[in-house]
Amino acid sequence: MATKKYLLSENDIPTAWYNIVADMVNKPLPPLHPGTKQPLNPSDLEPIFATELIKQELSQERWIEIPEEVRDLYKIWRPTPLVRATGLEKALDTPAHIYFKNEGISPVGSHKLNSALPQAYYNKKQGIKKLTTETGAGQWGAALAFACSVFGLELEVYMVKVSYNQKPYRRSMMQTWGADVYASPSDRTESGRKILARDPDNSGSLGIAISEAVEKSVFDPEIRYTLGSVLNHVILHQTVIGLEAEKQMEMAGEFPDVVIGCFGGGSNFSGISFPFLRHKLVAGKEIRIVAAEPASCPKLSRGKFEYDFGDTVGLTPLLPMYTLGHDFQPADIHAGGLRYHGAGTIVSQLHKDHFVDVEDIPQIESFEAGQLFAKTEGTIPAPESTHAIASAIRAAKKAKEEGKQKTILFNLSGHGLIDMSAYDQYLSGNMKNYQLSDEDIAKTVNVLEHLVP
Amino acid sequence: MATKKYLLSENDIPTAWYNIVADMVNKPLPPLHPGTKQPLNPSDLEPIFATELIKQELSQERWIEIPEEVRDLYKIWRPTPLVRATGLEKALDTPAHIYFKNEGISPVGSHKLNSALPQAYYNKKQGIKKLTTETGAGQWGAALAFACSVFGLELEVYMVKVSYNQKPYRRSMMQTWGADVYASPSDRTESGRKILARDPDNSGSLGIAISEAVEKSVFDPEIRYTLGSVLNHVILHQTVIGLEAEKQMEMAGEFPDVVIGCFGGGSNFSGISFPFLRHKLVAGKEIRIVAAEPASCPKLSRGKFEYDFGDTVGLTPLLPMYTLGHDFQPADIHAGGLRYHGAGTIVSQLHKDHFVDVEDIPQIESFEAGQLFAKTEGTIPAPESTHAIASAIRAAKKAKEEGKQKTILFNLSGHGLIDMSAYDQYLSGNMKNYQLSDEDIAKTVNVLEHLVP
Numbered sequence: 001m002a003t004k005k006y007l008l009s010e011n012d013i014p015t016a017w018y019n020i021v022a023d024m025v026n027k028p029l030p031p032l033h034p035g036t037k038q039p040l041n042p043s044d045l046e047p048i049f050a051t052e053l054i055k056q057e058l059s060q061e062r063w064i065e066i067p068e069e070v071r072d073l074y075k076i077w078r079p080t081p082l083v084r085a086t087g088l089e090k091a092l093d094t095p096a097h098i099y100f101k102n103e104g105i106s107p108v109g110s111h112k113l114n115s116a117l118p119q120a121y122y123n124k125k126q127g128i129k130k131l132t133t134e135t136g137a138g139q140w141g142a143a144l145a146f147a148c149s150v151f152g153l154e155l156e157v158y159m160v161k162v163s164y165n166q167k168p169y170r171r172s173m174m175q176t177w178g179a180d181v182y183a184s185p186s187d188r189t190e191s192g193r194k195i196l197a198r199d200p201d202n203s204g205s206l207g208i209a210i211s212e213a214v215e216k217s218v219f220d221p222e223i224r225y226t227l228g229s230v231l232n233h234v235i236l237h238q239t240v241i242g243l244e245a246e247k248q249m250e251m252a253g254e255f256p257d258v259v260i261g262c263f264g265g266g267s268n269f270s271g272i273s274f275p276f277l278r279h280k281l282v283a284g285k286e287i288r289i290v291a292a293e294p295a296s297c298p299k300l301s302r303g304k305f306e307y308d309f310g311d312t313v314g315l316t317p318l319l320p321m322y323t324l325g326h327d328f329q330p331a332d333i334h335a336g337g338l339r340y341h342g343a344g345t346i347v348s349q350l351h352k353d354h355f356v357d358v359e360d361i362p363q364i365e366s367f368e369a370g371q372l373f374a375k376t377e378g379t380i381p382a383p384e385s386t387h388a389i390a391s392a393i394r395a396a397k398k399a400k401e402e403g404k405q406k407t408i409l410f411n412l413s414g415h416g417l418i419d420m421s422a423y424d425q426y427l428s429g430n431m432k433n434y435q436l437s438d439e440d441i442a443k444t445v446n447v448l449e450h451l452v453p
Numbered sequence: 454m455a456t457k458k459y460l461l462s463e464n465d466i467p468t469a470w471y472n473i474v475a476d477m478v479n480k481p482l483p484p485l486h487p488g489t490k491q492p493l494n495p496s497d498l499e500p501i502f503a504t505e506l507i508k509q510e511l512s513q514e515r516w517i518e519i520p521e522e523v524r525d526l527y528k529i530w531r532p533t534p535l536v537r538a539t540g541l542e543k544a545l546d547t548p549a550h551i552y553f554k555n556e557g558i559s560p561v562g563s564h565k566l567n568s569a570l571p572q573a574y575y576n577k578k579q580g581i582k583k584l585t586t587e588t589g590a591g592q593w594g595a596a597l598a599f600a601c602s603v604f605g606l607e608l609e610v611y612m613v614k615v616s617y618n619q620k621p622y623r624r625s626m627m628q629t630w631g632a633d634v635y636a637s638p639s640d641r642t643e644s645g646r647k648i649l650a651r652d653p654d655n656s657g658s659l660g661i662a663i664s665e666a667v668e669k670s671v672f673d674p675e676i677r678y679t680l681g682s683v684l685n686h687v688i689l690h691q692t693v694i695g696l697e698a699e700k701q702m703e704m705a706g707e708f709p710d711v712v713i714g715c716f717g718g719g720s721n722f723s724g725i726s727f728p729f730l731r732h733k734l735v736a737g738k739e740i741r742i743v744a745a746e747p748a749s750c751p752k753l754s755r756g757k758f759e760y761d762f763g764d765t766v767g768l769t770p771l772l773p774m775y776t777l778g779h780d781f782q783p784a785d786i787h788a789g790g791l792r793y794h795g796a797g798t799i800v801s802q803l804h805k806d807h808f809v810d811v812e813d814i815p816q817i818e819s820f821e822a823g824q825l826f827a828k829t830e831g832t833i834p835a836p837e838s839t840h841a842i843a844s845a846i847r848a849a850k851k852a853k854e855e856g857k858q859k860t861i862l863f864n865l866s867g868h869g870l871i872d873m874s875a876y877d878q879y880l881s882g883n884m885k886n887y888q889l890s891d892e893d894i895a896k897t898v899n900v901l902e903h904l905v906p
Contacts, residue, residue: 004528007460075457076536076831083529087603105558107831109870149828150540169622172873175880176827374629375602378529378560417562417870420625427628 004086006248008079013071014243017236020274020346022062023281026353028232028345029320029452032307037451040317047218048225052122056233064236070118073150077106077113078240082248087376089396096399096406097254098392101245101272103413104379108173110414111268112143112228115237119226120147129222130154134184134209136163137336138170139382139414140228145179158184158212161204163336169418184209191215191313206340207312207326214315229265229337230310230319230344238271241411246275249409255279256287258395260410262387263291263300263358264337266344272411277355291347291358292391294338294366296331296434299324300351300358302441307451308342320452321348325444331434333363334422335383341444359394361387362433367426369393370416382414383422457539459701461532466524467696470689473727473799475515476734479806481685481798482773482905485760490904493770500671501678505575509686517689523571526603530559530566531693535701540829542849549852549859550707551845554698554725556866557832561626563867564721565596565681568690572679573600582675583607587637587662589616590789591623592835592867593681598632611637611665614657616789622871637662644668644766659793660765660779667768682718682790683763683772683797691724694864699728702862708732709740711848713863715840716744716753716811717790719797725864730808744800744811745844747791747819749784749887752777753804753811755894760904761795773905774801778897784887786816787875788836794897812847814840815886820879822846823869835867836875 021027030039045054056064066074085098103111123131131153135141141157148155157179164171164183174181184204185192191211195202202208210227217225227234242259249255259276261269269291279285291300299322308323310316323342324330330339343351350356370386372393373379381389388410399406416423425431474480483492498507509517519527538551556564576584584606588594594610601608610632617624617636627634637657638645644664648655655661663680670678680687695712702708712729714722722744732738744753752775761776763769776795777783783792796804803809823839825846826832834842841863852859869876878884 003463004525005463007462009460010456010458072457076540087529107833113831146828146831168877169870169873172877172880173833173870176824176833176873176876178828371629375599375631378566378599380560380626380629417622417626420622420629423629424621424625427625 004084006082006251008244008247010075012244012247013074013078014066014240015071016063016065018239018243018275018278019059019062019064019236020278021060021232023278024349025281026349028349032318032451034309034314034316034318037318048214050122050126050128050224052126053119053233056236057231067118067121070121073117074240079244080105082245084252085377088373091372091376092393092396092400094396094400095404096396096408098396099249099252099409100412101241102379103241103268103411104382104415108143108146109418110139110143110382111238111241111271112140113146114240114271115228115234115267116143116147118237120144120151120153123224124151124153128153128224130156131224131226132156132158132213132216133226133228134158134206134213136160136206136339138163138167138174139337141179141181142170142173143228144226145174145177148179149177155179156216157181158186158209160184160206160209167418184212186212188212189215205312210311211313211315229267230342232344232346234267235270235344235346238267239274241268241271242273242275245272245409254407256409257406258288258290258408260290260292260388260391260408262338262384262413263293263343264384265340266347268411268413270344270347280355289356290391291356292361292387293358294333294335294387295360295362296333296436297324297339298360298436299341299343301360304445304448305348305352305452306448308448310342318451319345321345322351323445323448324441325448328444333434334419335366335387337384338387359391361390364431364433366390367423367431371426379412380416380423381412382416383419385413388413457537459535459704461697461700463528465697465700466527466531467519467693468524469516469518471692471696471728471731472512472515472517472689473731474513474685476731477802478734479802481802485771485904487762487767487769487771490771501667503575503579503581503677505579506572506686509689510684520571520574523574526570527693532697533558535698537705538830541826544825544829545846545849545853547849547853548857549849549861551849552702552705552862553865554694555832556694556721556864557835557868561596561599562871563592563596563835564691564694564724565593566599567693567724568681568687568720569596569600571690573597573604573606576677577604577606581606581677583609584677584679585609585611585666585669586679586681587611587659587666589613589659589792591616591620591627592790594632594634595623595626597679597681598627598630601632602630608632609669610634611639611662613637613659613662620871637665639665641665642668658765663764664766664768682720683795685797685799687720688723688797688799691720692727694721694724695726695728698725698862707860709862710859711741711743711861713743713745713841713844713861715791715837715866716746716796717793717837719800721864721866723797723800733808742809743844744809745814745840746811747786747788747840748813748815749786749889750777750792751813751889752794752796754813757898757901758801758805758905759901761901763795771904772798774798775804776898776901777894778901781897786887787872788819788840790837791840812844814843817884817886819843820876820884824879832865833869833876834865835869836872838866841866
């Protein structure tokens, strides 16, 4: 009888996160202060982030120990299973072996909890009383809400107004875990009030929500801000995914030819792929790493490598990244978590140095892949995760054409049970692909100041 | 570092289901033909159910082998973890050890898949082309939709109209897996058309949906009907839960003092508890088995042991069971899966013989328990499962009062991510408890014909 899942014991939960910066040929360029445009001083970040997280953000240490308290909480759902997708393989009639790491079994339904728990932990340890954050579709906000509940921290979530109204289930989840959730723009911050004064019907954006959440932290020493992707320390925490998967692929007696993650800001993508990429960086091992981004938000394939802001308003430090420009307005695709204009600093440098490939997935192809996966493997994937599945299916079809037995690994970053309205639209035949012209992209990219040396 | 989860390997998935009938002191009374009121002939059921499932329904064999194909599919998510609820224990400050079996990690979000897969398998093997079923909240319909997708069977689901409109997410799930879902009453059946002619705005009931689904199977030899609870063969399939839990409690070095399941028709309750109850039946081992039913639908505690119909209309065989009467209209509580007038035949006999205790949980207490569980253990439980959690919390508080270290095990039958509107209502403070007077109950129970010998 064929083995389907590769399971680890709790003792196999990694004891340290992997920091790929230590092994990078070209280290990432430093973030710049938005005012002086000079490299940022770590102390500039102190009012916003917990000290330990700033240290991790700038660290070049290869391994960073996971605190025992965090590891204990990881046990709630980790290690997650590595699954051989035999049903999908059969449906594709491919010689390829397809594996996926199932991060959807976390109590919040996605990988986001891997970073929410340590972020809450370090803040708690520092004596912080309250966290703030922004959330779009709500995956990150939900994860942080549970993490704050565990550590007895208060939490204010600024949720993009249009999502607040359209995704009531994820708002309810955050509230069930005890968070205060506000539709952004709100009247609770100067940033929000300014925007509402100008435009009372403003439906919000991730950029505005970031501004509100950051503002709340800056003016109160007992409050800190947290972010769920893009930044180095977030990516660091997510490497538990790939470190476990590495052991599990060994159990399966295989090493992947290709490792795939869907790509928004980079957290789940980096989490699954960096521990495998390490073997290429350190030992020259042959492996293809694929970031599966939505065709409607193609920062890695069609963006430029420039210094740009992390938010729309322009309050954050300038980060060196592949970007479509902080003014870029992504189409209203269902994969809310992938609607971000820039790629994290580390991934951007790795892509520039040809260590990371990219594939652009049109929305309809992603949902075709998602439904096929649901019908063969059971789990209905999150709209974000369907991009990774679509890329895996491309690789499996290519293996069939070439008659080669390739080993494919992708990350199932979350399930889609809160996103069923997206599947409704797909099944109704009314789903759109969004094609971007070069002019669309040039409008927001070409106006960026050229600060890369 | 404390162990949190007890994990089994795929080899530990049981090879046989446990049939408690073999060990019962008093065997269940036979089902009666609704026309003749004489014991049913197995062949009477042939037009409705697959032959192998009828055999299982009437079997007195202790162990019934799980087909290799079904066991292979169980591997998609089984074995499920047994979890020590350390967060909940801490919050309750109790000396009790609380364990739960997490059936919510199944791809459909509940235990229902344990029976959906074998039911689809046996029908496929018999050459059946299409299945029909009814569903209320949609947990069973969703599980069967995935099972039919795997075996290439068509599926028609009759979903209670009010749920069809109020729970679009679960309808979408079924459709994503490929099922045809109809709001019941529909114009596709004689039963449906009759009701609509009389009452075009009829919002449906489980009883009507059963009539429609059964009718579709009776008149076509390539179609069979399936049910997700109550019947002996469904309960049989669910014993994989308790059989795994038995091994996992051994790993934890404990034997439960009390085993708890929420109670609707009896499938998850029997699944977790029968393998433990066996030790009492066979070896006299001390153990308390608790069915946690909603106070608004108290069939075990306040119903009568009589022969009654499984459906509201009165088309099914007469089953000997604790019932509130097939006309009983349960209050509109959020735990849709517990809104059923009768208890399965086997559980009814065991309750009559004092092997099964019952606790009635008011709706608000169940959601208080559900939120506390979410905040301490992460998973937001299904409204049904919150009843089991509430009962476990009662037991843990009692242990604290008595200063005794009790071992408590309950089944987390599913997660509640599709039911967040219920949590919304709870958090808003507008949730109701439903108190039933003796007169409310007497109205539908006292009119039943007395056929129990």
